[in-house]
Amino acid sequence: MGHLTPKGSAGAKMHSVIILEDKLEILSRLQTAVNETEGLCVVGTATHLSDGLDLIYDKKPRVVLVDLGLPDGSGIEAIRAAAQADWPIDTLVISIFGDEARVVEAIRAGAKGYILKGGPIDQVGADIHAILKGGSPISPSIARHLLGIVTREYHTAEIEMGKCPLSEREMEILNAVSRGYKRREIAQKLSISEGTVGNHINSIYRKLGVASNLQAVATATRMGLL
């Protein structure tokens, strides 16, 4: 909750970061890791949703890291609030495991991706930079569920007729990710660059997330399918 002074070289463009996390030790680790990353600086932290929301409007940060299970509500609320903001802002979910159900829900609400707090936290800063550059992370589990959404919502015939929102290449990539392949391997296999794979994944998120198929995802979530 304390305000910290940005650290890093004055010349580089600094991205202001707000962290919403109720586990203090994790919060502290995240804060350290972010502040130690060049170009990132934590401008505020909160352990409760209400404080976090105030902080967002108060600080107008570039990046918000949100834990979903806050004591006084779901971090989804903060993601929604940020999605309504009138300044450039990206939200990332802080997840222990990157478990797909809640991550997909968060993406639906407008999150750009997720970062893991269960693994080595030192990497968080690099992950944030990667996401800001457009490389949303995706786990096999999330890919599997996105595939599930596609096959549930669109019948085989429709997919064959080209009505599927995802392109053939995007489906191919989702399939590979769901079987545990990494971006680098997929890029090699498809003879494309890793960046292109990342772009495809972003495109998949966009198509199945907030933009186009919100209703389908919402329905699926309500039915307990996700």
Added chain:
Amino acid sequence: MAIFLTGLVLLIMIFGRFGNVQPIEGTLMITEAVLCPMPPTTASCDTGTPVTLPYNIPARGSADFHDLRFRITAELDGLKRPLAIFLPRVKRSLEITANGTIIQALEPLETRQWNRSILVDINEATAPENTIVLDLRVQGFGQEGLQLWPVFLGPSEILTARKILRDRVAIDLAVFAQAMSVLLFFGHLIVRRALPDEEIHLWLAASALCAIVFLTHFTTPVALLPYPLWTVIWTTMPALYVLFLLKFVTRFFGVKLPMIEASFTLLIGLSFLYAATIMPEGYALLYGAALNSTNIFFGTVVLTTFWVHRRNMGQGTFVLFFFCFCVPLAAGMFEIVLTLSPTALTPLSLFHLAPVFLASVAIYLFISQLITAMKTSKARAGELERLAEEIQAELALSYETLAREREKSAIDKERSRILLDLHDGVGGILANTIAYIDNHGRGDDVIRASLSEALRDLGLMLDGLENSHSLATLFGMIRERLEPLMNDHNLSFDWQVEEEPQIPHQGPSHNLAVARIVQEAITNTIKHANASSIRIYTQQDLVRVSDDGRGFDVTAEPRQGYGLMGMRRRAADLGIGLEIKSGQSGTQISLFLNPQTV
């Protein structure tokens, strides 16, 4: 064939002369009489002309009136008394005088029931002697002729029985036929009203109406209209009857004979108009005979139609229909012969049998249609019942599915809650504790490693629950969790997960068990193998984890921590095969998922 059969029946009727007079045992059949000159006197008969009975003046076109007197003298020896006199048929009115006493008075010609036999009892007083003198005065129309059939004298008892029998056949049968026709007329009309598409019932009703009209001639002594109109009408009816039957038959078989039908209709219509208006008096009966002789042709058309389409109906039905149409045709022909013949063939007219046979056809038609309808209805009911059962079964199935879905939904909901609790609760605490150690440098490496392992295991459990349908994805998640650890040990994956492995019984716990075996194999490699690469390879029925490490002695006593026993136990529980090969070039652990290939 039709002509042959008709001809056969006709011949049988003519030669058999069905209903002809035969001697009756115990009675006297008198076939000889004296035709007395007119005007009659008691004495005049002595100079009369002897004649043989039956005496016949054939029907001819004339308005003449016949009035003849016959004398019969008979010996009553051996005849059981009381006596009676019986005449099977008289054309047309008769007065009987026995020994000078009138015992039967003349009846008016118009109201005399033409086909009724005559039986008169003779009093003891009238014939006290052994000899009896009978004077029979017979009157008749020129147009229908005059007939006196053999006279029977005998016991009243025997002759009464004979009269009843003869009148039964001649009149009561006609009444029966008329009653049947009335019922069929209304029956067909009702059916036609209920089923407007069934045109055949209209024509059958019309034919029944014709039968009702002409049978009136056989059943009632009174003419419904003045002569000759009534005769013209009733004699026209058989022709109309055949016309309607022709219409019935053609529609029944879907045959089109418009020319024949039209010419027949025209013939009947014109003949009737002629007979009812400008025909000279006394020709009515001849007109009828002439008109109805055309029935030979049109009736044959009906029979031929039946014959041609005999394959369209059951054999039994065909035989019945054919027979029931042949007999009336023959009866009709016989009636014409009877009317026109110069000699008296038989005192019994049988034409009224025609409607009985044809009515049988109609009744058969009704019954067979009823049976068909009932069968169809029964079959439909069965079909409906089967359908209802099917729908019920489907419904039950969908209820079951719904119940399963509900149950699944409830389970999913509960699972989600538990996952969330584990995630935010245990997971959060573990992650927070690890962060604490990292933040403050407290605790030792063993504790941190254990906590990290516990967190990883929790992650694996959650993954297993979340990905109960895909082992490939679960392996992918294992990779996701273990890759940082692998990086720490300078290990990399050679990922070959192309095919989705299929275990015998999929489900969260089974998948998790397989995942644990794979994870155990990977962590063993990380900890002990000193390898640089771990290859994960899958087929539908195979999961293989292999490394390029230093291997170990598979036969040696399992050391604590290797977890090989745990892997073997899990594989056995799952019913899948586990094979461990190890050598200098590395270790290869294979899971054979299809029990047959083990």
